[in-house]
Structure formats: structure tokens, C-alpha cells
Amino acid sequence: MSSIRERNKELILRAASEEFAEKGFAATKTSDIAARAGLPKPNVYYYFKSKENLYREVLESIVEPLLAASAPFNQPGEPAEVLRAYIRSKIRISREHAGASKVFASEIMHGAPHLSAERVAQLNAQAAHNIARLQGWIDAGRMAAVDPSHLLFSIWAATQTYADFDWQITSVTGKERLDDDDYEAAAETIIRLVLKGCEVSEAPARPGPEATPR
Known part of the structure; x- marks a missing residue:
């Protein structure tokens, strides 16, 4: 289970890095991060709680x-x-x-x-x-x-x-x-x-x- 968790977090982090890099913090949507990571949007909030936390x-x-x-x-x-x-x-x-x-x-x-x-x-x-x-x-x-x-x-x-x-x-x-x-x-x-x-x-x-x- 932990390996799945770490894999999902890594996917989200990498996707978020690319989205924030391309669009900036304000214009980036969590739905776009989730889509880029190939995961459901709730996963972003499950692992990182908020877009601000994910950015940090x-x-x-x-x-x-x-x-x-x-x-x-x-x-x-x-x-x-x-x-x-x-x-x-x-x-x-x-x-x-x-x-x-x-x-x-x-x-x-x-x-x-x-x-x-x-x-x-x-x-x-x-x-x-x-x-x-x-x-x-x-x-x-x-x-x-x-x-x-x-x-x-x-x-x-x-x-x-x-x-x-x-x-x-x-x-x-x-x-x-x-x-x-x-x-x-x-x-x-x-x-x-x-x-x-x-x-x-x-x-x-x-x-x-x-x-x-x-």
C-alpha cells in the first residue's frame, strides 16, 4: 500500500511541477494536475489537502x-x-x-x-x-x-x-x-x-x- 501511495504522490508532484511551471500558481487548476497525473481529482486533496500545500x-x-x-x-x-x-x-x-x-x-x-x-x-x-x-x-x-x-x-x-x-x-x-x-x-x-x-x-x-x- 505504501508503494502505491508513494507512486501516486510522485505522479501528482511531477504533474504539479509541470502545471505550475507552465501556468503559474494562480492559473493552475487542481483538476488539470489530476488529469496530467492520470489520477482522480480527489487524490490530489487526499495526499496534499490543498493547492497551496501542493505548491509548497x-x-x-x-x-x-x-x-x-x-x-x-x-x-x-x-x-x-x-x-x-x-x-x-x-x-x-x-x-x-x-x-x-x-x-x-x-x-x-x-x-x-x-x-x-x-x-x-x-x-x-x-x-x-x-x-x-x-x-x-x-x-x-x-x-x-x-x-x-x-x-x-x-x-x-x-x-x-x-x-x-x-x-x-x-x-x-x-x-x-x-x-x-x-x-x-x-x-x-x-x-x-x-x-x-x-x-x-x-x-x-x-x-x-x-x-x-x-
């Missing part, structure tokens, strides 16, 4: 991946390794949580009225930690003296665009949807721009057993 759940569903994307900054690592992993995680979020990413972006643009104070504090604290880590590398001469805050904002913008502006990107590329190669090219392009622009050297490859001096 959509926001919650993207906060955890956003916080998890910063994991490379929370552990030891070379600047190139950390930035590479972070950018890849952010691109993955735009690909796998496109609807929720758009909803989150819209929420932020409107002053985050539905995002809890606790979540805002968590996100801000993580961003401050990431900025401090970047500043530490700058102070140690391990990367160029760029503004760490604006570097982080630029990474956000470059990766988030693959969720927020997917229609424009597919229109320009002439594709119905982006594929694995497109997302790989996006990640590698952003990584290259950031590492080269910040004068960060790639960590040297560790020698394999065959290269070990005898």
Missing part, C-alpha cells in the same frame, strides 16, 4: 537537490574537482527536475513568499559557505581574484537556463528535446569557461600502477 511540496522537492548539489564544497577537494562536480550537479538538476526548477526560479523572482524561512536560511547558509570556500582558494592563490559571489551567481544562471529556457534552447537547436550529448556539451562548456576564466588548473591525473617508478 513542489518547492520542497527541489530544495533538497539544490542543497545536495553543493556537497563537493562541503568536503576536501581541489578547486577544479569541486567546481566540475558542482556544475555537473546543477546541470543534472535542470535536466531531471526541470518543472520544479522553473517553479523555484519563479518563486525566487517573486520574493520567495511560499518558501519557509528555515529553507531560505539553509540555502543562504550553503551559498555563504560556498562563497567562503571560493574566497579561500582565491586568498591562497589557487584561482584568479574574481568576485566569488558573482562567480557563484554566474554558475547558477548558466546551469539554470537549461531548465528555465528549455523552449528557447530547443527552438534554436531545432530539437524537440535535448539529449545526453546536449547536456554533456552544456556541462563541459560551462566547466571550461569557469576553469579557464578563473585560471584554475585541472588536478594532475594520478599515475596508474604501470606508471609507478620502479
Whole structure:
């Protein structure tokens, strides 16, 4: 029974993410969410009680991946390794949580009225930690003296665009949807721009057993 419950909640959350992303909160109807999820309308209220609660759940569903994307900054690592992993995680979020990413972006643009104070504090604290880590590398001469805050904002913008502006990107590329190669090219392009622009050297490859001096 629990698996059916979780499956239905996931279907509703995904459908709600897409509906809210396309129409905004006010114009979205619970009946449209239910239809998109392929479930009866009462199920939406059974699991989420109200459209407002469902909207908040959509926001919650993207906060955890956003916080998890910063994991490379929370552990030891070379600047190139950390930035590479972070950018890849952010691109993955735009690909796998496109609807929720758009909803989150819209929420932020409107002053985050539905995002809890606790979540805002968590996100801000993580961003401050990431900025401090970047500043530490700058102070140690391990990367160029760029503004760490604006570097982080630029990474956000470059990766988030693959969720927020997917229609424009597919229109320009002439594709119905982006594929694995497109997302790989996006990640590698952003990584290259950031590492080269910040004068960060790639960590040297560790020698394999065959290269070990005898």
C-alpha cells in the first residue's frame, strides 16, 4: 500500500511541477494536475489537502537537490574537482527536475513568499559557505581574484537556463528535446569557461600502477 501511495504522490508532484511551471500558481487548476497525473481529482486533496500545500511540496522537492548539489564544497577537494562536480550537479538538476526548477526560479523572482524561512536560511547558509570556500582558494592563490559571489551567481544562471529556457534552447537547436550529448556539451562548456576564466588548473591525473617508478 505504501508503494502505491508513494507512486501516486510522485505522479501528482511531477504533474504539479509541470502545471505550475507552465501556468503559474494562480492559473493552475487542481483538476488539470489530476488529469496530467492520470489520477482522480480527489487524490490530489487526499495526499496534499490543498493547492497551496501542493505548491509548497513542489518547492520542497527541489530544495533538497539544490542543497545536495553543493556537497563537493562541503568536503576536501581541489578547486577544479569541486567546481566540475558542482556544475555537473546543477546541470543534472535542470535536466531531471526541470518543472520544479522553473517553479523555484519563479518563486525566487517573486520574493520567495511560499518558501519557509528555515529553507531560505539553509540555502543562504550553503551559498555563504560556498562563497567562503571560493574566497579561500582565491586568498591562497589557487584561482584568479574574481568576485566569488558573482562567480557563484554566474554558475547558477548558466546551469539554470537549461531548465528555465528549455523552449528557447530547443527552438534554436531545432530539437524537440535535448539529449545526453546536449547536456554533456552544456556541462563541459560551462566547466571550461569557469576553469579557464578563473585560471584554475585541472588536478594532475594520478599515475596508474604501470606508471609507478620502479
